[in-house]
Amino acid sequence: MSLVTQLRSERAAINEKIQALAKLEAGGTELSAEQLSQFAQLEVEFKTVTEKLARAESAERLAAQSAVPVNEGAQGIASPPGSISGPFNQATQPGVAMAQMVRLLVQAGGNQTQAAELAKTGGYGADVHMALSTVTPGAGGxxxxxxxxxxxxxxxxxxxxxxxxxxxxxxxxxxxxTMPRVIGNTQVAYVGTEEDIPLTEMEFGDLKLxxxxxxxxxxxxxxxxxxxxxxxxxxxxxxxxxxxxxxxxxxxxxxxxxxxxxxxxxxxxxxxxxxxxxxxxxxxxxxxxxxxxxxxxxxxxxxxxxxxxxxxxxxxxxxxxxxxxxxxxxxxxxxxxxxxxxxxxxxxxxxxxxxxxxxxxxxxxxxxxxxxxxxxxxxxxxxxxxxxxxxxxxxxxxxxxxxxxxxxxxxxxxxxxxxxxxxxxxxxxxxxxxxxx
Incomplete structure (x- = not known):
C-alpha cells in the first residue's frame, strides 16, 4: 500500500470518529469532558495527517513528472514482435488518460493515426498510444x-x-x-392451537432503467x-x-x-x-x-x-x-x-x-x-x-x-x-x- 493511500485511509478513520461525536451532540447528547478532550485530540490528529498527506501527494506528483521514458512494448520488455512500442512513460493515472487522448486528437486535427504517432513519440503512456491505435469512430464521435x-x-x-x-x-x-423490489410485505399473524396458518404473499414491482x-x-x-x-x-x-x-x-x-x-x-x-x-x-x-x-x-x-x-x-x-x-x-x-x-x-x-x-x-x-x-x-x-x-x-x-x-x-x-x-x-x-x- 502506498503512503498516500495509507494516509488517506488513516484520515478517513479519524474523520469517522469526529463525525460520530458530532452526531451525538447534534442529537441532543451533551459531550462529557473526556469526549470533548477526545474531540480536540482528533482535530489535531486530522490536521497532522492532512499535512503529511499533502507532502506525500506532492512527492508522488514530482516523481511522476520526473519519470524516465523506457523503450519497451505495451506488454512489457518480453512483448512479442510487432507489439506497440515507443518511448512511453509509466502507466497513465486514472481519469487523465481520456484527457490526453482528447489533447492528442486536437493536436492531430482529429486524425487518429497521427494522434497515435504523437503519443508514441511524445512520451505518453503505452495505454494512450494503444487506445488511439485501436479505437474506431462511432456515431457520437x-x-x-x-x-x-x-x-x-x-x-x-x-x-x-x-x-x-x-x-x-x-x-x-x-x-x-431491471431490479425487483418489494412493494408489499408479508403479514405475520398469531394463531391458536390447531388453527391453520393464514397464507400471505409478498408483492413485487420492478425498477426498470x-x-x-x-x-x-x-x-x-x-x-x-x-x-x-x-x-x-x-x-x-x-x-x-x-x-x-x-x-x-x-x-x-x-x-x-x-x-x-x-x-x-x-x-x-x-x-x-x-x-x-x-x-x-x-x-x-x-x-x-x-x-x-x-x-x-x-x-x-x-x-x-x-x-x-x-x-x-x-x-x-x-x-x-x-x-x-x-x-x-x-x-x-x-x-x-x-x-x-x-x-x-x-x-x-x-x-x-x-x-x-x-x-x-x-x-x-x-x-x-x-x-x-x-x-x-x-x-x-x-x-x-x-x-x-x-x-x-x-x-x-x-x-x-x-x-x-x-x-x-x-x-x-x-x-x-x-x-x-x-x-x-x-x-x-x-x-x-x-x-x-
Missing amino acids: VLVPENFSTSVIESLRPKSVVRSMGAVSLPLNNGNL SSKKAAAIVPISNDLLAWAGVNPRIDAQVSSDLATSMGLSEDLHFIRSAGSAVLPKGLRYWAPAGNVLPAPGGVTLEIVDLYLGGMMLRLEAANVDLAACGWLMAPRTIRWLQSLRDGNGNKAYPEIDMGLLKGYKFALTTQIPVNLGAGGNESEIYFVNFADCYIGEDQNLAVAISTEASYKDGNGNTVSAFQRDQTLIRVISKHDFGPRHVESVSVGTGITWGAGM
Whole structure:
C-alpha cells in the first residue's frame, strides 16, 4: 500500500470518529469532558495527517513528472514482435488518460493515426498510444476504451452531488437494467392451537432503467490544448473540466428532470405525492424545524433505512439555515459547520433552481436515502472535437469557438437513474428561505 493511500485511509478513520461525536451532540447528547478532550485530540490528529498527506501527494506528483521514458512494448520488455512500442512513460493515472487522448486528437486535427504517432513519440503512456491505435469512430464521435471511460465515470463522483451522496452505479446490460423490489410485505399473524396458518404473499414491482443519451459540451482554450508533451497539470485541468461539465449535466437531470423516453426521471418526479411538502407559511425556528422533521418523518414512516440519507439544496438555502438563531442568539443548527443538518450530511448544488414559483424566488430541498438510488450506466463514452462550432454560455449567449480560439469537446454518455423505492425520496417545495440575502 502506498503512503498516500495509507494516509488517506488513516484520515478517513479519524474523520469517522469526529463525525460520530458530532452526531451525538447534534442529537441532543451533551459531550462529557473526556469526549470533548477526545474531540480536540482528533482535530489535531486530522490536521497532522492532512499535512503529511499533502507532502506525500506532492512527492508522488514530482516523481511522476520526473519519470524516465523506457523503450519497451505495451506488454512489457518480453512483448512479442510487432507489439506497440515507443518511448512511453509509466502507466497513465486514472481519469487523465481520456484527457490526453482528447489533447492528442486536437493536436492531430482529429486524425487518429497521427494522434497515435504523437503519443508514441511524445512520451505518453503505452495505454494512450494503444487506445488511439485501436479505437474506431462511432456515431457520437471517437469511442473511448472502456478502461478509460470507467476511470472517467469514477472521477465524476466528487463532481456530481448525486453520486457523491452515495447513489449506487451499476452497469446496463445491453442498455437495460431491471431490479425487483418489494412493494408489499408479508403479514405475520398469531394463531391458536390447531388453527391453520393464514397464507400471505409478498408483492413485487420492478425498477426498470434504460440507457438515455446525455451530452456535455466543454469549451477549452486552444492555448491549453496545444501544449506539446506530457504535462500532469494541463492534463489534470482538461480532465477536471470534462468531469465538472458531465457532473453538472447529470445532476440537472438526476434531480429535476421530468423524465421521458429520452430523458431520465429525476428525484423531484420520483417522489410520491405524499412525500412532496409545500413550504410552511412562517419562518420561525420552531416552524422550520418541524418542517424539516416532517420531511424526515415521511421516510421513517415508510420504514426507510436512514443510515445513508442526506439533504440536497441550493447554496442559498443552507446559508440561510446556517444564519438562523434561537432566542438566545445561538446558532440553531451549529452542526452545519461540520457538514451536517439535523444529524445528516448535506450537499449543495446550483442545479436546484432558486427562481421557481410565481414570484420567481422559490427553491426546493430534498431528503433522500441515496443508498436506494441507482445509476444504470453504459460503460462506453464517445468524444467529438470541433474548433468551428458554436455553443451557448450560461447566460444564453451564442459563442463562436473559432472566434474565441477554443476547441469544443463533446462527451456523450448513456445512463438512467431511479430509486428502487420511491418512498426513499421526500421533497420540500416553495422554499423562499434566504431569497432576500
